[in-house]
Amino acid sequence: MAGHSKWAQIKRKKGANDKKRSAVISKHLRAITAAVRSGGSGDPAGNLSLKNAIAAAKTDNVPVDNIDNAIKRAVSSESGAADYKEAVYEGYGPGGTAIYIETLTDNVNRTVAEVRSVFTKRGGSMGNSGSVAWQFENKGVIYLPENSEAAQEAAIELGAEDMQESEAGLEISTAPSELYAVSEGLAGQGFKVESAQLSRVPSNTVSVSGDDARKLMILIEALEDLDDVQNVYSNAELPEDYEG
Numbered sequence: 001m002a003g004h005s006k007w008a009q010i011k012r013k014k015g016a017n018d019k020k021r022s023a024v025i026s027k028h029l030r031a032i033t034a035a036v037r038s039g040g041s042g043d044p045a046g047n048l049s050l051k052n053a054i055a056a057a058k059t060d061n062v063p064v065d066n067i068d069n070a071i072k073r074a075v076s077s078e079s080g081a082a083d084y085k086e087a088v089y090e091g092y093g094p095g096g097t098a099i100y101i102e103t104l105t106d107n108v109n110r111t112v113a114e115v116r117s118v119f120t121k122r123g124g125s126m127g128n129s130g131s132v133a134w135q136f137e138n139k140g141v142i143y144l145p146e147n148s149e150a151a152q153e154a155a156i157e158l159g160a161e162d163m164q165e166s167e168a169g170l171e172i173s174t175a176p177s178e179l180y181a182v183s184e185g186l187a188g189q190g191f192k193v194e195s196a197q198l199s200r201v202p203s204n205t206v207s208v209s210g211d212d213a214r215k216l217m218i219l220i221e222a223l224e225d226l227d228d229v230q231n232v233y234s235n236a237e238l239p240e241d242y243e244g
Contacts, residue, residue, distance in 0.1 A: 027230055028057035029070040034084040034104050036074035051180070052198050059195035087228075089115045090133055091126040094215040095208035097236045098132035099124065100200050105228040114226050122219035135235055136200040140179025142172040143194040144186065151191050158185040169194070173201060202235035209239045 031053040039047035044054055050071075057067055084104040089112065091099045105111040119126045139161075144151055147170040155163060155172045159182055162173040174182045176198055183196035208216055216236055223232045 023225070023227075024060050025062050025066060026227070028053070028060060028062045029066060030084055030104050031230055032057060032067060032070045033074045034086070036071055037083065042071045042075040055195075056197045059197060087111060088129075088133070089126065090129065090131050091115075091119050091124050092132070093124045093219050093234065093236070095206060095212035095236070097206050097208060097216055097234050098135050098202070099220070099223070100132055100136050100233040101223060101229060102200075102231040102233075103226075103228045104230055111226075111228040114228065115223065118219065118222045118226065122222050123215050124219050132235075135204065136202055136233055138176050139199055139201040140174035140176050140182070140196065141199040141201065142174065142179070142183050142186070142196045143169060144172065144191055145169040145194050146192065151186070154186060154189050154191065155182065158182045200231070200233040202233070205235050205237035207237045207239075213238055 032050065035047065035049040035053040036042050039049045041047040041050070044051040054067060084106055085108070087103045087105055087108055089101040089103065091101070093099050101115060103111050103115075116126050118124075142155075142160075145168065147165050151170055152163060155170075159178045160172045160174055164171045164173075172182065172186075179196055179198065183193050187193050213236070216234065220232050220234060223229055
């Protein structure tokens with residue numbers, strides 16, 4: 001079940017080192033607001049979307065006070081907060097890679113124009129709805145900073161579907177509905193869970209290297225910098241020695 005996940009390693013390294021703090025917090029608070037509105041509840045125990053949004057925010061160390069205040073504003077009928085809608089965009093990057101983009105927006109026309117502009121300027125092309133979505137599966141993804149035989153065995157017993165080794169530890173994949181059962185089970189057995197959240201995992205990968213890899217990362221980072229973009233996923237497999 002184990003393999004090497006270079007893409008996950010690069011994504012996590014960039015998330016830790018490159019993202020502007022205020023932009024990260026803003027994106028998470030927007031996701032929390034949307035989850036409260038769509039789920040009709042500010043209680044994560046009865047709102048799975050909110051639970052996922054809170055877990056993702058905590059992974060990026062968003063202050064608890066910010067999270068609590070966002071929930072309070074979202075449940076208040078007088079909050080005046082924007083009504084964010086989910087919108088998905090798909091396209092292609094250098095080397096024939098597939099790119100899947102999740103957004104939360106209060107203006108779809110603005111968002112699609114910004115996404116299309118980035119694709120055009122950064123060497124990609126925007127696709128039609130469904131053009132690449134079939135290449136990505138919705139999965140729960142858990143990161144452990146340790147990769148031991150005991151951790152792998154525990155994950156399997158708890159219901160993990162797959163796992164990959166990386167230099168940063170162990171990446172565990174689960175069915176979306178089993179994400180918290182597996183992550184909480186691992187934590188209960190004493191394993192440190194670095195993060196646990198829903199993700200889009202490619203069913204097959206495309207190897208890219210050299211100039212294509214560099215251009216792809218520039219494209220993805222430009223998409224991630226857009227205010228309305230929440231997540232960007234690719235089926236790229238980068239070289240072992242890629243440093244970004």
